[in-house]
Amino acid sequence: MNNGITQLSQEFPNNGFLQKLYGPNNLHLEKIENHLNVSFHTLGNQIIIRGTEKAVINAKNTLTSLYDFIETGQSIDVNDIEDIARLTENNKGRNFLNNDLVIKTKKKYIRPKTIRQAAFFDALNHKQIIVALGPAGTGKTYLAVAKAVEAKLSGEVEKIILSRPAVEAGESLGYLPGDMRDKIDPYLRPLYDSLYDMMPSSQVASLLASGEIEIAPLAFMRGRTLSNAFIILDEAQNTTPIQMKMFLTRMGKNSKTVLTADLSQVDLPRGISSGIKDALEVLRPIEEVGEITMSHKDVIRHSIVAKIISNYSKRDKQINRNE
DSSP states (O other): OBTTEEEEEEEOSOGGGHHHHHOGGGHHHHHHHHHHTOEEEEETTEEEEEEEHHHHHHHHHHHHHHHHHHHTTOOOOHHHHHHHHHHHHHTTTOOTTTTTSOEEOSSOEEOOSSHHHHHHHHHHHHOSEEEEEOOTTSSHHHHHHHHHHHHHHTTSOSEEEEEEOOGGGTTTOTTSSSOHHHHHHHHHHHHHHHHHTTSOHHHHHHHHHHTSEEEEEGGGGTTOOBOSEEEEEOSGGGSOHHHHHHHHTTBOTTOEEEEEEOTTOOOSOTTOOOHHHHHHHHHTTOTTEEEEEOOGGGOOSOHHHHHHHHHHHHHHHHHHHHO
């Protein structure tokens, strides 16, 4: 060690993964060097890391996390690098892929399967309001509900509140036949499905009956203060700016709020802007707010779904350019 500077060597067993790890023209390594204030020297399948002791440890674990993701068959691009480095720092230098980020529910332990999911886990742990954007199948709602269940079971919050805007019913729900439960259940069924996947059905039923879990359309949030609660607004792209402002200002003491949205699936009537787009301008400057954007790379349904989403996205961008 010299003037607080130390170095260590990290060896990677599979030379075939090194090009993906280093990036084109070592761009990934340069990103890590700049973010963590370290320097790298490559020698065969070894990397020599120089910097302060803390920075060297963070750099080593950042490289290890990247390598582990590559080993699982996932692609890494330059946009992932700073996410990995930040996640490593936030988790005290540990390799977060090796069980450091985990959500514990009654029926299963849930771990991130992609880098952006890991970033979402991290935001759920460290931020008060979290906005998760991305296409269907990326786990936005599922992971948010899992974290809510964990918070409830651990006593961190007293209630779970799950909500969706019932756009197809005009949000008032007054024009549909049947009683209120018959009216709202079709719009909220995905939230029930997530709960039943994480807790025994008898426990879900008990918590719903006691009001400790509440599932309701967005319109039912008006005029309330939601304290000691984990609050999730799913399909937030289908709120109006007025509805979104109403929802965000319901948050009370010791509460956490998650917004999930797919900006490619806005179902509002033509001419009405999405509340999530408006809210992002307001929320982004606030330190306690985390924003995560996922892509087709994070889709964890059948592999063909990721390809379908990617092709739709490319086509829509081309249409927008031609208009």
